[in-house]
Amino acid sequence: MRIGVLCSGGDSPGMNAAIRGAVLRGVDVHGFDMVGFMDGWRGFHEGEWIPLDRSTVRGLSPLGGVMLGTSRARPFVHGDGDESDMRVIRERMAEYGLDGFLLIGGNGTQTVAKMLNDAGIRAIGLPKTIDNDLGGTDYTFGFDTAVSIACEAVDRLRTTGESHRRCMVLEVMGRNAGWIALHAGMAGGAQVTLIPEHPESIEQICEWVLSVRNRGRSSLVVVAEGFKPTGFDDEVTREGLDGFGRPRLGGIAEVLAPLIESRTGIETRATVLGHVQRGGSPTAFDRVLATRTGLAAADAVKEGLWGTMMALRGDSIEFVSLEEAVSRLKTVPADRYEQARLNFG
Amino acid sequence: MRIGVLCSGGDSPGMNAAIRGAVLRGVDVHGFDMVGFMDGWRGFHEGEWIPLDRSTVRGLSPLGGVMLGTSRARPFVHGDGDESDMRVIRERMAEYGLDGFLLIGGNGTQTVAKMLNDAGIRAIGLPKTIDNDLGGTDYTFGFDTAVSIACEAVDRLRTTGESHRRCMVLEVMGRNAGWIALHAGMAGGAQVTLIPEHPESIEQICEWVLSVRNRGRSSLVVVAEGFKPTGFDDEVTREGLDGFGRPRLGGIAEVLAPLIESRTGIETRATVLGHVQRGGSPTAFDRVLATRTGLAAADAVKEGLWGTMMALRGDSIEFVSLEEAVSRLKTVPADRYEQARLNFG
Amino acid sequence: MRIGVLCSGGDSPGMNAAIRGAVLRGVDVHGFDMVGFMDGWRGFHEGEWIPLDRSTVRGLSPLGGVMLGTSRARPFVHGDGDESDMRVIRERMAEYGLDGFLLIGGNGTQTVAKMLNDAGIRAIGLPKTIDNDLGGTDYTFGFDTAVSIACEAVDRLRTTGESHRRCMVLEVMGRNAGWIALHAGMAGGAQVTLIPEHPESIEQICEWVLSVRNRGRSSLVVVAEGFKPTGFDDEVTREGLDGFGRPRLGGIAEVLAPLIESRTGIETRATVLGHVQRGGSPTAFDRVLATRTGLAAADAVKEGLWGTMMALRGDSIEFVSLEEAVSRLKTVPADRYEQARLNFG
Amino acid sequence: MRIGVLCSGGDSPGMNAAIRGAVLRGVDVHGFDMVGFMDGWRGFHEGEWIPLDRSTVRGLSPLGGVMLGTSRARPFVHGDGDESDMRVIRERMAEYGLDGFLLIGGNGTQTVAKMLNDAGIRAIGLPKTIDNDLGGTDYTFGFDTAVSIACEAVDRLRTTGESHRRCMVLEVMGRNAGWIALHAGMAGGAQVTLIPEHPESIEQICEWVLSVRNRGRSSLVVVAEGFKPTGFDDEVTREGLDGFGRPRLGGIAEVLAPLIESRTGIETRATVLGHVQRGGSPTAFDRVLATRTGLAAADAVKEGLWGTMMALRGDSIEFVSLEEAVSRLKTVPADRYEQARLNFG
The missing domain is CATH 3.40.50.450 (Rossmann fold)
Structure with a gap:
């Protein structure tokens, strides 16, 4: 054989x-x-x-x-x-x-x-x-390795986010399914987790981020690459989404971060974890x-x-x-x- | 409530x-x-x-x-x-x-x-x-954390074992059940895994270790703390087991290592991983x-x-x-x- | 006091x-x-x-x-x-x-x-x-923590790069000084390391990447965020650099990757490590x-x-x-x- | 050449x-x-x-x-x-x-x-x-790798020690010089660090451990393998030291732990880190x-x-x-x- x-x-x-x-x-x-x-x-x-x-x-x-x-x-x-x-x-x-x-x-x-x-x-x-x-x-x-690496990134971003009172947005893999974001967000205690299966509006996301700030903490947002915000209007599109609600350039984290910052007044930074998620032992x-x-x-x-x-x-x-x-x-x-x-x- | x-x-x-x-x-x-x-x-x-x-x-x-x-x-x-x-x-x-x-x-x-x-x-x-x-x-x-730590120890011991052409014996937790040993051994590619549920004789263990040496490699033996070798006789007992086949002092790894070394002529070292398995993030x-x-x-x-x-x-x-x-x-x-x-x- | x-x-x-x-x-x-x-x-x-x-x-x-x-x-x-x-x-x-x-x-x-x-x-x-x-x-x-995290990313990207025969470009921190890139690149065995202090042309970079391919390997390029390629002409500018040779959008890795891919014909991917470098234990x-x-x-x-x-x-x-x-x-x-x-x- | x-x-x-x-x-x-x-x-x-x-x-x-x-x-x-x-x-x-x-x-x-x-x-x-x-x-x-591994063990033992209100004794390498213990102890915030160059008495060690307990914490003791307690008398010898103050069996941590436990009444556990310190990436x-x-x-x-x-x-x-x-x-x-x-x- x-x-x-x-x-x-x-x-x-x-x-x-x-x-x-x-x-x-x-x-x-x-x-x-x-x-x-x-x-x-x-x-x-x-x-x-x-x-x-x-x-x-x-x-x-x-x-x-x-x-x-x-x-x-x-x-x-x-x-x-x-x-x-x-x-x-x-x-x-x-x-x-x-x-x-x-x-x-x-x-x-x-x-x-x-x-x-x-x-x-x-x-x-x-x-x-x-x-x-x-x-x-x-x-x-x-999957477990990818989640581990994403979770480690959440742990790391949290310390720098809290030190600077910033909102940190981490983009992880998941074009059609949000499993990595779901697990990494739960493991790392993310305050917001965004996945392709469950669209949310920019307004809702900003409301969560402000609520976290109001109880004295800094937000950690985990977003799957395939997430698409709902209810975006022309203004949002001009800010970074194309006509189908997809990011014009870069990852979705790079679209969300300036939107969150401009609407909440909270300094916000994006990290796109990328290929490191699939590598290593x-x-x-x-x-x-x-x-x-x-x-x-x-x-x-x-x-x-x-x-x-x-x-x-x-x-x-x-x-x-x-x-x-x-x-x-x-x-x-x-x-x-x-x-x-x-x-x- | x-x-x-x-x-x-x-x-x-x-x-x-x-x-x-x-x-x-x-x-x-x-x-x-x-x-x-x-x-x-x-x-x-x-x-x-x-x-x-x-x-x-x-x-x-x-x-x-x-x-x-x-x-x-x-x-x-x-x-x-x-x-x-x-x-x-x-x-x-x-x-x-x-x-x-x-x-x-x-x-x-x-x-x-x-x-x-x-x-x-x-x-x-x-x-x-x-x-x-x-x-x-x-x-x-x-369990997953304990296995991860044990597996990391296997990875570490392997490099030093191969460099010195030594047999390395790693004792992990598991008094009644050998799950940690089973998973860490499989993940790390151990050449011998010993668990409480499946007793083996010293002779069989040494035979495996010699067979590994004969194909040019160094053995990594993972043993659960509750493992007890079979068929030990008076000589074995004198070397480190009490009348019930339990190690007289220290862990089972510390009993096995000198027995393997004396019977195979291969330099053998024991490590008892201990409490680090249950700690940390x-x-x-x-x-x-x-x-x-x-x-x-x-x-x-x-x-x-x-x-x-x-x-x-x-x-x-x-x-x-x-x-x-x-x-x-x-x-x-x-x-x-x-x-x-x-x-x- | x-x-x-x-x-x-x-x-x-x-x-x-x-x-x-x-x-x-x-x-x-x-x-x-x-x-x-x-x-x-x-x-x-x-x-x-x-x-x-x-x-x-x-x-x-x-x-x-x-x-x-x-x-x-x-x-x-x-x-x-x-x-x-x-x-x-x-x-x-x-x-x-x-x-x-x-x-x-x-x-x-x-x-x-x-x-x-x-x-x-x-x-x-x-x-x-x-x-x-x-x-x-x-x-x-x-610094040592940042280098460790960057080096770990190099290790991870290397395995996925080799598996896909891709050139992987990793951007690390260092706006004015290339120390993180220098150490992470040396520790991880990068085939090309680019730092602000030592500008190189796109042509030279592509030559190195091709040379690596010719000896059967996949390139890992580590670039400090402050690196600026020399000798770029109008074509390069249109492809992603502004009039001062700075990346128009995103990080320098995101500028280099498509340039390398289009000139060498080797599939190339960028990762911008970002804020994770300063976080964590x-x-x-x-x-x-x-x-x-x-x-x-x-x-x-x-x-x-x-x-x-x-x-x-x-x-x-x-x-x-x-x-x-x-x-x-x-x-x-x-x-x-x-x-x-x-x-x- | x-x-x-x-x-x-x-x-x-x-x-x-x-x-x-x-x-x-x-x-x-x-x-x-x-x-x-x-x-x-x-x-x-x-x-x-x-x-x-x-x-x-x-x-x-x-x-x-x-x-x-x-x-x-x-x-x-x-x-x-x-x-x-x-x-x-x-x-x-x-x-x-x-x-x-x-x-x-x-x-x-x-x-x-x-x-x-x-x-x-x-x-x-x-x-x-x-x-x-x-x-x-x-x-x-x-050295840096060995210290990193020892420091990681300190971090791990601390969480289990605190959870059980135990004193944890970690033995690291260093037969003649206490550098690994010194650095791992400082990095991990050990409450007691014992090195060959600076002998201490069992009484002093127990005093430190009790003092830590009195301020509500659990002790983490890092000891280099070459450390030898001073002033031991016959009783100590019977408990585990030979005539030259060396541990009779096992590592020094395995000698110290029962001595600390019996003198302070605080549950104490020993871990001998061993060969994992020299292995791995x-x-x-x-x-x-x-x-x-x-x-x-x-x-x-x-x-x-x-x-x-x-x-x-x-x-x-x-x-x-x-x-x-x-x-x-x-x-x-x-x-x-x-x-x-x-x-x-």
Whole structure:
């Protein structure tokens, strides 16, 4: 049995541990032959791969990034996954002697995994996204590390904010789902947390910030990159939003900070945390989750469970159908957000 | 409604966040009157308490330890929880005007909560143990922080171990359950992980260590404090174990290290991580879990769900019966341990 | 002897430890009466102050920010330090019963300290700046913490940069001096480090980035916020620089990244680290340096060494004249920068 | 010019960065041929070495431990450095084509470097010791990392100590010099710091601990492993010290804790930090210091400055004679210790 491993989409702390887990169990326990394609589908289509065995995955667990590289290179060279695309993939698999894939990636990648499987090409999904917006699983590896880094930034900004009696606005990742903001805001005791799922008006945000000042404290606002304020009018647009309420330049934090400052009279500073959220050594939680995900994926191959994705359910790794996993984006439900608002204003 | 909060047993990172969550929701949302007893049952019996409101819990989320103090002082002053003990508790409650308890603690504390509830004294449990050995919940707050610290120690010991070609033995907490060792060992890529639930012989351990050396690496052994080697004979006993296979002096790591060194000829060093595992600022994971546990406990009071414990199930906080929670110690099952052995030897 | 403590300018990790050191030694050993003004000169002029003693400084050493607050409020209410300004200060000192000042701040603050002292108002300087650009002292507290945070960001960005084969540009603080960039770049093994003292052309920067790619690696560029590329022409200006070579919008990293990407064809991403560099718990190095600075300042008061600044020289804290300290901005000398270029390209 | 690099003694964070700095400058700038011997003198005598160039030192700066390995293998195979020993070394150098050595190590290694140089064998010293007890230099790389880890342990133990109203005793490294204890104790605000240079009686220690309790706090005692209490009598000896005042078993912390508990009635716990102090990724400070030490060593070779050691003086790396460096152990002077006692009791 020869299995190809590839990573697609943005990198996520834990990808190395997942590869290591899959290889230690796949090669040493189940006796598979395993290869890794470099930079995702690019390596697959260009024939750049390396053998994976115990020695190649040695010491990988604590390392950030991913040793195979990852990219957004397209799996389908002709179209969006039609039969001619599948034919290309089948031909290359024959060329490499591949029996199936382990695909490490987020929503897009798991959707590809499902399409492959529907077309009779064996694939198993390992979910990975720092945004935690993938269905079917409690958490994805990378999320805990991103939250930890964001929470550490909240802790740091708070001390400087309080010392200067400033309002500090921290932008964290999360284009469609506000999980990182929700957790980092709750962990750090943010006074305002803003997420894409729950738009708020500039007026409401400023009211919270003033209320915090009135009880003698300085505000810490955590905002997900995908948040869009409601009710903006022409004036707001001129100040920094385009016609669709999106920031004209820079991140949303850089739009909000001057608006808050001009309306509340409180000195306000923006920080856009950016790429540091996805880098560096994974937390112990993510290393364990990723390793177990890899182990389970190797077992799924052994048991012929093609078309499944490895999912965390409680303290167990379970096999869920790819269909369930990609059927919806997992966003923050209203009651979870309502809990986080406890500390607001 | 006046609610008393008290902490019992060893401290666990996140206790402050749990108190803060319970108070912010209990006082500000549900309108309770809340008080905190100092040093657990000592403060209750000696009448030492403080009022709990928004200002007393300000900024608590990132802080380790617990601002109320905690102790192993006994709840029952006469016996083991007979009617005369309950009468004392009821009298004091009347004196303080208390309607019920939030009890933050581990197995022992949750057992007390159940006894109180069975005797008609209202109590709700907030589970806390770095050992993660409490039933009914996926994880307890404090565990993730302890694992993170243990994992960081593994990372550190590995570099010095490899540089000196030494075997490094790290002892982590876990008297009855090996969860910390299991997770830290998997996260850090330990070559041997030893837990109380799965005794191994010195011979087997040495065989693994030699096998690691033979493939050119240095061993990192993670051992839970409650691990006991099997099959020790008189010679072993003389070397450091008493008649029951327990270490004569110091921790189990200090017993194992010289045994490994003398039998394998590989220089071996022991480190007993100790109390640092339970201290310091909680991880973001534990802060979120603890805050949500506190929020849920306040809601449980509101809904009259006395006799329940707040439990993490997947990504939800659920109310489980105290009976379920304390019915068994949650130990590491064989299949979880078997996964961790993947990297052994 | 009654001594007033105040902080001016941006906050710097270690300010709390410095206050604690000065108070523990000033009050407990030398028997001074000490008070702290809130938010720098604002508190002084508005009469907002707190007494400082052992209990008020308890537990301060590990805390970021500064418990007294800091601001850029002006010391001189009429002019730039003329006699009428000094008269106001003398009157308030008489009102508060103050005998002298401990002034914690950077270049501007130490210049004020010198002016006060020249006008017969007793002042002693405690140097603080994360930028490390103050003369007369080897290092200022806050710098080591800022470098640590910047270095950690380099480590994190490197893993994601390598995984995506991207060039990552990290902007760190340093408007006039490139010390943070120099140290973080050397510690993190940056392939390009850009500082205000040593302008480089876009062409040179791109050449280095291409050279790194040609030997199979991904570039990590660390740039100080005050860096300005040389030789930019109209095209560059249109792309993001104003007529003086300063970035039109956002930080310099956000200007450089698209220029590098368009000229090298290598995907390039910018991160502006921002305020997190000055926040959070100080490193052990900064805590020790700050504590010793505070201790020495109390001793300087005792010995009547007004007009001095506490300076680190080797492993000693020495008393240097304020004149020496403020006579020049300490920038990165050419030979230090040349060493850092070792790894370039 | 062919230069051999070897490491001797315990590992110290920064050794990899030092090797990288020496190689990048030695090979790429000065054109040397460089080789590294594995495991110190063992590799030299057994002919196990690797070539050192840009690719072998790639990415080394953040890594703990040392890629060449280190050991306490003896340089002198016949005696203590007599002519027959030197002859062996000269013969092997001829065999390998070596022109000189870069020796990375502590006091013992620098003494060997001096002996070699006196015998006409070219050697340059790179000082390394986490204990910071080497003369001629302000600090050695590794020390800052060790202090950081010890300080972090103080922070962690403090929260658990305060929560349980316990006295916590932390043992850190430092057999002959108390620098780590001094700095970690000052950074963490320890109430008692005990170092080998300044013996104290059990009675005095207990008095401090009681005094801390009397003002409502819990004690944190930092003790260097080489500390020995004074004035112990037979009773003390029976409790855990041998006839020379050394701990009978375990570390000094494990001796002190029960003595403090039995004499003060305050629950007391010991933690021996151990090997984690020397492991893991170096701090930014140590990475910069180590890199600069390596760069300077390559320059020293270029300039023929054999017989020198690279020393940090203020913010400069200077060349000091090996004689000066090894002439005395650098211990904590009385005035530095007196400052640290500020917070005692």
